[in-house]
Every structure is written in structure tokens, then in C-alpha cells.
Amino acid sequence: MLVDPNPTDPQSRGDQYSSSRRAFMKTTGLTALGALLGMAVPFERNLPAGIIPVALAQDTGMDLMSGKKGLVVLGDRPLNAEVPAHLLDDDITPYEHLFVRMNGLVPQTALDQNAENWTLTIDGEVENPLELTIDDLKSRFENVTSRLVIECGGNGRAFFQPGTSGNQWTVGAVGCPEWTGVRLSDVLKEAGLKKTAVYTGHYSNDVHLSGDEEKEVISRGAPIAKVMEGDTIIAWAMNGEPLSALHGFPLRVIVPGYPASASQKYLNRIWIRDKEHDGAKMTGDSYRLPAYPVAPGTEVPESDMVVLTNMPIKSIVTFPETGTEVKAREQVEVRGHAWCGKGNVATMHVSVDFGQTWQEATLEPAANRFAWQRWRANVTLPQHGYYEVWARATDGDGISQPPLSPVWNPRGYANNIQHRIALVATA
Amino acid sequence: MKHLFAMGTGAVAVLALGAGLALAAPEPDPMTALAGRPAGADPLDPMTALMARPEEGTGGEGNVELGGLPDGPGAEDTFYQCVACHSTEIIKQQRVTDHRWDELWTWMVEKQGMAEPDEETKKVILTYLKTNFSSER
Numbered sequence: 001m002l003v004d005p006n007p008t009d010p011q012s013r014g015d016q017y018s019s020s021r022r023a024f025m026k027t028t029g030l031t032a033l034g035a036l037l038g039m040a041v042p043f044e045r046n047l048p049a050g051i052i053p054v055a056l057a058q059d060t061g062m063d064l065m066s067g068k069k070g071l072v073v074l075g076d077r078p079l080n081a082e083v084p085a086h087l088l089d090d091d092i093t094p095y096e097h098l099f100v101r102m103n104g105l106v107p108q109t110a111l112d113q114n115a116e117n118w119t120l121t122i123d124g125e126v127e128n129p130l131e132l133t134i135d136d137l138k139s140r141f142e143n144v145t146s147r148l149v150i151e152c153g154g155n156g157r158a159f160f161q162p163g164t165s166g167n168q169w170t171v172g173a174v175g176c177p178e179w180t181g182v183r184l185s186d187v188l189k190e191a192g193l194k195k196t197a198v199y200t201g202h203y204s205n206d207v208h209l210s211g212d213e214e215k216e217v218i219s220r221g222a223p224i225a226k227v228m229e230g231d232t233i234i235a236w237a238m239n240g241e242p243l244s245a246l247h248g249f250p251l252r253v254i255v256p257g258y259p260a261s262a263s264q265k266y267l268n269r270i271w272i273r274d275k276e277h278d279g280a281k282m283t284g285d286s287y288r289l290p291a292y293p294v295a296p297g298t299e300v301p302e303s304d305m306v307v308l309t310n311m312p313i314k315s316i317v318t319f320p321e322t323g324t325e326v327k328a329r330e331q332v333e334v335r336g337h338a339w340c341g342k343g344n345v346a347t348m349h350v351s352v353d354f355g356q357t358w359q360e361a362t363l364e365p366a367a368n369r370f371a372w373q374r375w376r377a378n379v380t381l382p383q384h385g386y387y388e389v390w391a392r393a394t395d396g397d398g399i400s401q402p403p404l405s406p407v408w409n410p411r412g413y414a415n416n417i418q419h420r421i422a423l424v425a426t427a
Numbered sequence: 428m429k430h431l432f433a434m435g436t437g438a439v440a441v442l443a444l445g446a447g448l449a450l451a452a453p454e455p456d457p458m459t460a461l462a463g464r465p466a467g468a469d470p471l472d473p474m475t476a477l478m479a480r481p482e483e484g485t486g487g488e489g490n491v492e493l494g495g496l497p498d499g500p501g502a503e504d505t506f507y508q509c510v511a512c513h514s515t516e517i518i519k520q521q522r523v524t525d526h527r528w529d530e531l532w533t534w535m536v537e538k539q540g541m542a543e544p545d546e547e548t549k550k551v552i553l554t555y556l557k558t559n560f561s562s563e564r
Contacts, residue, residue, distance in 0.1 A: 158479060161479045162524055165531055167520060208512075210540055299524075323472065410527070421473065
């Protein structure tokens, strides 16, 4: 794993990224490229003679990591990076502290921030197929701005035992920026949904890791009933700025409450389907859970895997940072955020005695549906020593976060294990 | 799988049996997963003690020439077969069952367009992956 050793020092951060880039160039350097000969992977599309590895490094988006602060890079190609919990303290997650989940390579249009001639096609089970420019979107539909949690379906995967495949996210593949766009439901009303419409299928122009332009990187979707609730948006801005290259320029979907893979970046088409969408990473065991609980390590037949929809109730402790020293017998504020795929966080509790007793935290109202909610608790540690703060959110249906990983699943999704931090109390 | 575990309803267990599910552990006992667990990599971050891969990292540097893959039979074959599309980071992060490695291989070929090497090389690579990035050993 490539860990940023010194997140507060920009100079060393620069060095870190350039040194990992050097390491990367070795990995995909000429010898490795030699091994590609004979494979159907046309890297040539951006290979000016002599500067092969540089062109490849560019495509991963790794260079853009200089704009991120303190993230832990899990992989450089594809680029995946998570955020330590204490850097997620803001109510509105700033760009520099939003996790990065790339399934493929960053498209050239996004790297160039060039949206000229960009259109969004709405077709399939609609009365009037649409082809909308970004200006059409901005001018023909009501513009909305809201804070919406975006969380990778695999956030928490690192805590499943036995291990499950994919990036080993711990707690930081989540954030709550403020998005601006239009309601997908408004656009679909204009297109006129046919009775046969049951699911959306999202498409984009990002590039498959193999460089094969014919190959879909990812194409997921959501049930029509979900997107017609009105919370799902087509966004062009995050925190008041045009979408960045890493987060989907120029357009993306945000399907709040669902695993972030449904929130397609680099969006150029929404195909309305007459059945559950079957694009890349909709099928097999991608973003799916067993239809019934299975013992850890069980292989489940594909036909018994169902699509993961709502993400479970969850919370994190964002302050203090784990390992912080505090004074015994003095009040300390502990705080963080809570969110839920169903949008109904009900209560929040913390424990400083390993789950033996729990005290209720205050929970601030959500800025809007599907925004994460601030919670705060004052804790007093009785004497000097080692303590853990365990945080547990409960949703409106009485379902709360488990102290250990919830039911195991083959690909390690939807892990809402309680977050714990350490506090060291001094006399 | 002769050892049936209590799953709440017999119907589910029968269904699971009927579907021919294979268990990694022959005698499922949830407490075994909790017994004798190593301490986390960072005593001041209690989450590290809950991770599937408690040592956090790849157990040493590995071979820099091979993207940090640990040396051993099949390391080179694995490197050349696998880095065409992605870096070794996604491989080094894994601690999965043998069956999952077989499944991942098939997924890489069928869905991602990986060119299959000859049978012998495939065997060498899968053995290397199951030896070094396993939840079973």
C-alpha cells in the first residue's frame, strides 16, 4: 500500500507522489509493455514514441493526487484512495478530502476539462428520446443543490474475514459534498417514461484499464421507482465548482443511498431499460449480496446473488483523531457523522467501555434528505489509561451498526461495523 | 459439508446445501474467528485489530522489480501476466480463498479480456497467488 507518510507537509507529499510514480513507471515500464505484445490491448492510442510510461501515468489520474490532502492510496492504476476518518470532520466534504474510486482510466475530456459538444442521451423505454447539452440541462430543468453522501459499496471491506476481493477500504471511502444539478426525475418526465420502463442504465466515456476503447469500464443503474423519488440528480458541480477530472467531469449521476458505483461519472447516456440493467458490474457477484445469509467464506451461485441497493446505517468518529491524549476526569467532545441508505438515521450512541454501557449523543438534523448528520457527545474518562470510543448509529427501523462485521458476502460489500477510535487519558 | 450449522431456519440451511455451497471452514464456529487474533498493526487505531489482514501491508517490501510482489516460484510469470491492465497494488491487497482466486481468474478472462497463457503458466500463477495472497494459509 502506498501511504502518504506526512499528510501535513505539502513538500513531502509531492515527493511521495513522484516517488510512487517512479515505482509505478517501473511496474508498467518497457519490460512490462513488452509482455503486452500479442495481447489485444491497444495502449498505442496515446503513445508518442519514447514517452510511453508518462502517457500511461497521466491516464490513471495519479498526477491529480497533488490536489488531495492526506489520502491513503490503495492503488495507483486504477487510482483508488481513501480518507483517514479524522480528515472527514467537515460537514461538507471539501475536494481535497473526498475519496477516489476509479474503475478505469480518467478520460481525456475530463483531464482537459473540455466539455465542448458534450451531450447526454436519454433513450430506451421513453416516448421522446432526448439529446441534451449541458446548457439544455441547466436551462430547461429546475437546478437543485444538495448535500448527498456518496459511499463506495466496498467501504469497510477490510474488516471481513476471510478477506474478500477488491480494494481494502477501511472507513474512509465516503464523503458528503454539496452537489448541483437537476433531478433525474424531471428529465425522465420530459422524456416520458413508457410503462415498460423499470431500470436505468448509466454510460460514460472513461477508458478500460486495458486501453481497449470498445470495453465498458462500468455501467450500473437504479430502479425507476428509486430515481423517480426525486433525490437522484444529474450533477455538473461539486461544492460550487465544475466537477473535477477525478470525480466525473463534466456530468455524473448521484443516486443517494445507493453504493456509489450507481453514481456514474463522466456520464453521457442513460438508457432506460425494460428489465434490471445488465451492464458491466451489474451482473455476476459485482455489487451483489447473497439472497440469504451465508457462513463466512461460502461460495454462492450467481443465481442466488441479488443487487445491493440501500447502503446500511453507518457512522464515523471524525474527532478526535484516533490515539489522541486527553485529560482524565475532564469532559471531551467526541463527534462525527451518521448516515443511512434509507435516509432515516434515528439515534446515535457512543461507548467508552468497549460496548458495556452506551450514552446517547446529540444528533443534528440533516441539511437535506441523504446528507450526513452531525453527532456530538461529551465523554468523561474516569481515570488515566487506554480507552476506546465505539460509535453506533441506529436507523428509523431500529436497525443499528454491529460491533463486528455484519453478515459475510463474497465481494465484501455494505460493511457497517461500528467505528472505534482510541483515546489515551492522562492523569 | 457434513457439519450443519445453526442458521436460524432449517429451510435456509437446506437451501444452502441444495445449492451445493462449499464452506471454507469445515466446522463453522464464529468464535474461532475471534480467538487468538493478532493485535492490530497500530495499537492506537483499534480498527487495525479488526482487519482481515492484520499485518497491514504486504509483509515486507517484496521485489521492487516486480512491483513489490514477494519473490517465489511464479512471481515473474504473475507480474508479466497481470500488470498489463493494473498495477500490483490490487493484487497485494488481497487475502482471499483459493476458490476466489479461481473465480477472479475467470472474471479477468471472461469480463476484462485477459489473454489466457498456456495451462502450465496458469497453474504456476494461480499457485503463486494462492500461496502469497491467501485467507487460508
